[in-house]
Amino acid sequence: MMKATEIYAGKFHQWISFGRDPQKSDSIIDTNQYMVKSHGKAILLDPGGIELFAPMLVAVSDHVPIEDITHLFASHQDPDIISSLGLWDKALPGATLHAPWLWEGFIKHFGCESIIYDPLPDQGKSIHLEGLELQFIPAHYLHSSGNFSVYDPEAKILMSGDIGAALLESEAPMFVEDFEAHKAKMKLFHQRWMPSNTAKNQWIERVRKLEIDMMAPQHGGIFRGDDVKRFLDWFEDLEVGIASN
Ligand SMILES: [Fe+2]
Numbered sequence: 001m002m003k004a005t006e007i008y009a010g011k012f013h014q015w016i017s018f019g020r021d022p023q024k025s026d027s028i029i030d031t032n033q034y035m036v037k038s039h040g041k042a043i044l045l046d047p048g049g050i051e052l053f054a055p056m057l058v059a060v061s062d063h064v065p066i067e068d069i070t071h072l073f074a075s076h077q078d079p080d081i082i083s084s085l086g087l088w089d090k091a092l093p094g095a096t097l098h099a100p101w102l103w104e105g106f107i108k109h110f111g112c113e114s115i116i117y118d119p120l121p122d123q124g125k126s127i128h129l130e131g132l133e134l135q136f137i138p139a140h141y142l143h144s145s146g147n148f149s150v151y152d153p154e155a156k157i158l159m160s161g162d163i164g165a166a167l168l169e170s171e172a173p174m175f176v177e178d179f180e181a182h183k184a185k186m187k188l189f190h191q192r193w194m195p196s197n198t199a200k201n202q203w204i205e206r207v208r209k210l211e212i213d214m215m216a217p218q219h220g221g222i223f224r225g226d227d228v229k230r231f232l233d234w235f236e237d238l239e240v241g242i243a244s245n
């Protein structure tokens with residue numbers, strides 16, 4: 001059973017994270033999927049791999065009638081992000097997928113016949129979901145060459161995709177509890193999967209201008225309060241693009 005956690009509840013909108021499924025095979029990296037609901041309509045952020053489509057469908061149906069999921073977002077082209085697309089394509093005909101323009105010709109290999117692909121320009125853009133603004137913020141080369149984070153200025157949540165990812169066991173708590181101990185679980189992921197120090201520092205500069213109460217990555221624990229700043233400082237100091245060969 002996939003676990004659902006409401007991480008934010010505002011006047012008219014909510015954020016729910018899905019993941020931590022104990023039935024998931026250990027050979028597959030654990031992922032966090034997110035739903036943002038606004039006035040009853042929903043967007044799924046990084047809806048996940050094809051192997052978890054069935055438990056995801058069950059889990060999301062507990063929160064919203066399927067036909068009210070009108071939007072999807074894919075931060076980049078990886079299989080753990082969006083290989084479920086061909087099945088969502090059957091479940092949500094007429095929905096819109098917001099994803100990097102760079103990957104359109106690639107992501108469509110997962111199956112995208114009835115879903116409308118909205119190619120995000122390199123500089124990003126904002127959309128409105130029933131009055132709620134969501135900003136797609138450029139995060140190119142972190143780690144994919146066409147890649148975006150999502151910022152909700154109302155909830156002050158930054159969904160950071162693979163940035164801030166940690167490799168944790170599937171029973172791990174939803175939130176980071178001990179940042180110092182958490183660093184060791186993030187180091188390899190960032191050093192090896194992130195190729196560019198320049199891109200990293202540009203992104204840090206960009207997001208430091210935002211007010212962020214919570215940073216929600218696609219793998220591992222969610223950062224709250226001062227841990228967001230601690231993460232940005234740690235990431236800034238980290239040398240990336242390193243393979244041990
Ligand atoms: Fe990725």
Ligand SMILES: [Fe+2]
Nearest residue numbers: 078080162218
């Ligand atoms: Fe990932």
